[in-house]
Amino acid sequence: MATRGTRSEKVRRIFQQFDANSDGGLNREEMASLVVAVNPRVKFSDEQINAILDEVFRTYGDFIDGDKGLTYEGLLRTYDDGAGDVDRDFDALGLELNLEEAAAAAKGSSAAAASEASSSSIVDERMAVETQKKQRTAAWAVSPNHGIVFDDTWKIVDDLEILIKRLRTKQAKDGKLKGENFDAYSDAGWSRELGPSAEISEKRVFWEESGHDYAVFLKELGVLRGRADAARSREEAFDGHMAIGRVLYEHQLFKEALVSFKRACELQPVDVRPHFRAGNCLYVLGRYREAKEEYLLALEAAEAGGNQWAYLLPQIYVNLGIALEGEGMVLSACEYYREAAILCPTHFRALKLLGSALFGVGEYRAAVKALEEAIFMKPDYADAHCDLASALHAMNDDERAIEVFQKAIDLKPGHVDALYNLGGLYMDLGRFQRASEMYTRVLAVWPNHWRAQLNKAVSLLGAGENEEAKKSLKEALKMTNRVELHDAIAHLKQLQKKKTKTNGGSSGESTYLEVEPSKFKVVGDKTTVRQELATALQIRALQRVSRLNRCSVELLKKEMSEHDVPVSYSGSGVPEKSIRKPNLEEILHRLLNFLKPETFQGAVKAINERILSVLDESGSGRVDLGMFFAILAPICGGPPERRKRVAFDALVWRPMNEDGASVRKVDATTYIKLLRAIYVPSQGVSELMEVHGESDTSMVSFSEFLVMFDDPDWGFGIMPTLVKLEAGDRNRHGNSVCAVCRYPIIGSRFKEIKSHFSLCNQCYSQGKVPSTFKQEEYRFKEYASESEAMKDKCMCFNLQPRTDQ
Numbered sequence: 001m002a003t004r005g006t007r008s009e010k011v012r013r014i015f016q017q018f019d020a021n022s023d024g025g026l027n028r029e030e031m032a033s034l035v036v037a038v039n040p041r042v043k044f045s046d047e048q049i050n051a052i053l054d055e056v057f058r059t060y061g062d063f064i065d066g067d068k069g070l071t072y073e074g075l076l077r078t079y080d081d082g083a084g085d086v087d088r089d090f091d092a093l094g095l096e097l098n099l100e101e102a103a104a105a106a107k108g109s110s111a112a113a114a115s116e117a118s119s120s121s122i123v124d125e126r127m128a129v130e131t132q133k134k135q136r137t138a139a140w141a142v143s144p145n146h147g148i149v150f151d152d153t154w155k156i157v158d159d160l161e162i163l164i165k166r167l168r169t170k171q172a173k174d175g176k177l178k179g180e181n182f183d184a185y186s187d188a189g190w191s192r193e194l195g196p197s198a199e200i201s202e203k204r205v206f207w208e209e210s211g212h213d214y215a216v217f218l219k220e221l222g223v224l225r226g227r228a229d230a231a232r233s234r235e236e237a238f239d240g241h242m243a244i245g246r247v248l249y250e251h252q253l254f255k256e257a258l259v260s261f262k263r264a265c266e267l268q269p270v271d272v273r274p275h276f277r278a279g280n281c282l283y284v285l286g287r288y289r290e291a292k293e294e295y296l297l298a299l300e301a302a303e304a305g306g307n308q309w310a311y312l313l314p315q316i317y318v319n320l321g322i323a324l325e326g327e328g329m330v331l332s333a334c335e336y337y338r339e340a341a342i343l344c345p346t347h348f349r350a351l352k353l354l355g356s357a358l359f360g361v362g363e364y365r366a367a368v369k370a371l372e373e374a375i376f377m378k379p380d381y382a383d384a385h386c387d388l389a390s391a392l393h394a395m396n397d398d399e400r401a402i403e404v405f406q407k408a409i410d411l412k413p414g415h416v417d418a419l420y421n422l423g424g425l426y427m428d429l430g431r432f433q434r435a436s437e438m439y440t441r442v443l444a445v446w447p448n449h450w451r452a453q454l455n456k457a458v459s460l461l462g463a464g465e466n467e468e469a470k471k472s473l474k475e476a477l478k479m480t481n482r483v484e485l486h487d488a489i490a491h492l493k494q495l496q497k498k499k500t501k502t503n504g505g506s507s508g509e510s511t512y513l514e515v516e517p518s519k520f521k522v523v524g525d526k527t528t529v530r531q532e533l534a535t536a537l538q539i540r541a542l543q544r545v546s547r548l549n550r551c552s553v554e555l556l557k558k559e560m561s562e563h564d565v566p567v568s569y570s571g572s573g574v575p576e577k578s579i580r581k582p583n584l585e586e587i588l589h590r591l592l593n594f595l596k597p598e599t600f601q602g603a604v605k606a607i608n609e610r611i612l613s614v615l616d617e618s619g620s621g622r623v624d625l626g627m628f629f630a631i632l633a634p635i636c637g638g639p640p641e642r643r644k645r646v647a648f649d650a651l652v653w654r655p656m657n658e659d660g661a662s663v664r665k666v667d668a669t670t671y672i673k674l675l676r677a678i679y680v681p682s683q684g685v686s687e688l689m690e691v692h693g694e695s696d697t698s699m700v701s702f703s704e705f706l707v708m709f710d711d712p713d714w715g716f717g718i719m720p721t722l723v724k725l726e727a728g729d730r731n732r733h734g735n736s737v738c739a740v741c742r743y744p745i746i747g748s749r750f751k752e753i754k755s756h757f758s759l760c761n762q763c764y765s766q767g768k769v770p771s772t773f774k775q776e777e778y779r780f781k782e783y784a785s786e787s788e789a790m791k792d793k794c795m796c797f798n799l800q801p802r803t804d805q
Helices: 004-018 028-037 046-059 072-080 086-092 099-116 122-136 151-173 198-202 212-229 234-250 254-267 272-284 288-304 306-326 330-343 348-360 364-377 382-394 398-411 416-428 432-445 450-462 466-479 483-501 530-546 553-562 581-591 597-615 625-635 640-652 665-679 686-691 702-710 719-728 761-765 786-804
Strands: 178-181 203-206 512-514 520-522 578-580 622-624 662-664 699-701 732-737 744-746 749-752 768-770 778-783
Touching: 004 028, 004 072, 004 086, 028 046, 046 306, 151 212, 151 234, 212 234, 212 254, 234 254, 234 272, 254 272, 272 288, 272 306, 288 306, 306 330, 306 348, 306 597, 330 348, 330 581, 330 597, 348 364, 348 382, 364 382, 382 398, 382 416, 398 416, 416 432, 416 450, 432 450, 450 466, 530 597, 530 625, 530 665, 530 719, 530 761, 553 581, 553 625, 553 640, 578 581, 581 597, 581 622, 581 625, 597 622, 597 625, 597 665, 622 625, 625 640, 625 665, 625 719, 640 662, 640 665, 640 702, 640 719, 662 665, 665 699, 665 702, 699 702, 732 786, 749 786, 778 786
Parallel strands: 520 778
Antiparallel strands: 178 203, 512 768, 578 622, 662 699, 732 744, 749 778
16 A cells, blocks of 8 residues: 555645646646546536535635645645545556655655664654654644644654654564454445544554553653643643644554543543544444544534534544444434535545445445445445445346456455355355355455355355365364354254265255145144244244344333324324434334344344335335334234234324324224235235225224234234244254254254154245155144154054054
8 A cells, every 4th residue: 555655745746737837726727627637437517517626625725725726735635535546546647656756755754763763762862853753753743734733742742652662662572562454354434534544444553551561651651641731821732632642543552542632622622623533542442332422522513613624524424424333323324424425425435335334224226326436436446346246136136246246356355255245145146166265265364254164164065065065164163163053064964864865866955845835734723824934934034133022012112101202294294203214223222222233233224124114115214103113013022912002002102193092993904004014025015005095083992903903814913923933943853854954953843744754944834845755735733842742752652552452
């Protein structure tokens, strides 16, 4: 990656190329030429050019030098803010870097660093480097808005640099300084000016904080902070603490940088910069909620400060979105990424992050659009290519997805996410050999990636390479002891047994038949009908992903009683307690506060795809909260009767049902049809149109509501089957395996009475039977546990003698 010196030199060359009158500024005409030249594929209209120039000259007003226009420092700032890509623009213009000048700058920096090490005295070392401090210090120090203002602050910075150098030398000598290369992973997308430096995103340094050397460093750092506090004015003290924080941050001493930025916040509470930088420190330290609070304070200060901080707003929005994603709040993050993209249309990082976040909540078409815009602005953006390919795969555009994944890998050969996801795509397509190759490449970059090791085993199994699959599974077992691995090993053993029984047939996999539903008969009242089980399994899958079964239904009731929502009016004039999706996400965060951020994100995605997409069919971004609570209630935790009661109470809570004892029949009917459209998708949503605009004003009591709810044909009669799954879908049946998929049976076991083979939940619900058992009809009995099966077996033995007599 280019250093800051070569980056600045490239910007200088671009500036000189378009400063036609050599007056040290780019006027509107010169800036227009630059915009057109670096975007050769875009045909700008005059209106578009004027809009871009208005935005640049307004946002970077501090860098406008009268009639001359934007200064070199202003152009550099636009690139620092992510409004353009220096390397891409430099190459597009066909310019060449003056390597001699860049080398001279680097040499000056090296000479300064060498002179630092020549003496053990801070005072002597400072005198040695004083004349070259601006070359040695990071570019931020001379920035007009973020740089050092007071001369005494320079002295503090010089002394701090020397202290850090000493600490680094001692810890490196003792082998305590550790680093981790992040080049293989997707970047966080920070805005460059206020986010982590390029060095941080590539190489993370971990300091040893428990030793004597670090304690000495902290003591000397405390002396420097005391000097900052003893400054002649509040402004100079602020300048000192900000500079100390910046230097510590650049050297990845984040905890100590945070202390300095917090002190700067105390000195100037309404200044944007210390709040924002404190937020950055907190984010890197994994304290996302606190980071969000600091960013919100920065946003409040920026909005109150008028045009003074306008140029920082896009970065504030971006990093606030990233902090929210750290908490798993992806819908909320989307809002801030959109704001950043609106304020700065060329901010390709904001567009990439927006696209990635939209993909994360299942809004694939919008994600593709945002990611394609980001790639259009920055064609070599590997992370954007990776996420675009994932979104295309989700939309079943697999051939194009493969091309885009490959482009991401070409741009960044060790891109773990692209390699892993491409492996998953090949698995879905049945191209197992190619999938195993991708997982092998993932493991070359990240050797302890147990999921890649497990998926490699599965792909080798699909390719028929059982011995290699066994080796890969053993390697995965060395990395983790998760139950999935033990099930996979059991599956592999069953396949080997099957292969032996078939005397080396063409395929070791068990073949099966798919039987029509009418040929599946049930024995006994307790055996679940195949079609009912298929529907209940889909609902159960949603419960598992969303974790709503772990959310007590009483929490929904509590949410309704403790948090009132203002009444609004829909387009048809009907009053409702509607709420925007990001605000709804906050409610879900309260309900599911036991989830880790990444798990919560998956829960929101499932709820958005399955529930919100139906409730917000018009795409307005708002949802009827009462109806939403009523839809959630049946799949939350708690007794079935209590779930129904809370669903009814949620309908009563809506503005049109204020008497507290009954709901309008039209509302109850709409609810039941929405419930079926969401959880029994084979019914579709077309029948919902029947109730729109109905004028029936009759009311329904709770007992009447229960009759509608429990109706097996027109209500939610599937609930008893769902409750049965909740109670027993983790039960194991000893050594019993499914006759079709050969996996250990977990949940109910369905035994065929005549041929005595057993099926798991999934294969039974899909109508699969082994091809070796062809019958006119199949009669199944369901066993919820192995103890039930043993009791049944014992009864058969007891009855057998009497039958013989």
